[in-house]
Amino acid sequence: MPISKGFTEADVPDQSGKTFIVxxxxxxxxxxxxxxxxxxxxxxLLGCRDQAKGEDAIARIRKIAPACEMAWLPLDLGDLDSVRAAVDIAGKEHASTG
Known part of the structure; x- marks a missing residue:
């Protein structure tokens, strides 16, 4: 029986037209x-509590993929008000991008 090498990032197909909250x-x-x-x-949409850290992550990813579409999403999963606000922001963001 062949040994599976597992799922790697090379297995992730093109995701054009899709939006993810991470x-x-x-x-x-x-x-x-x-x-x-x-x-x-x-x-x-990079969900992070700290804006500076979120923007730093975006900058690091843009060094690898300069044309990628990303945005910081203020989000603290330990705070339900923050979660509700993130839902509102993400909903408006999606509507504005088509």
Whole structure:
């Protein structure tokens, strides 16, 4: 029986026309997911509590994929008011991009 090498970022197909919200996107697994999706032409909203860290993550990803579509989404999953505000922002963002 062949041994599976597992799912890698090379297995992620083109994501053009899709928008993703990635939580914890300024570091760790969240950052890596945002990076892979952005390089596959997805629109990525980086959900992070800290704007400076979110914008730094966007800048690091843009070094790899300069034409990618990304935006910082203020989001603290421990604060329901923040979650509600993020939903409102993301809803308006989607409506404005078509």
């Amino acid at each position: 939580t914890g996107a300024n570091a760790g697994v969240g950052f890596e997911i945002a990076r892979v999706l952005a390089t596959r032409r997805a629109r990525v």
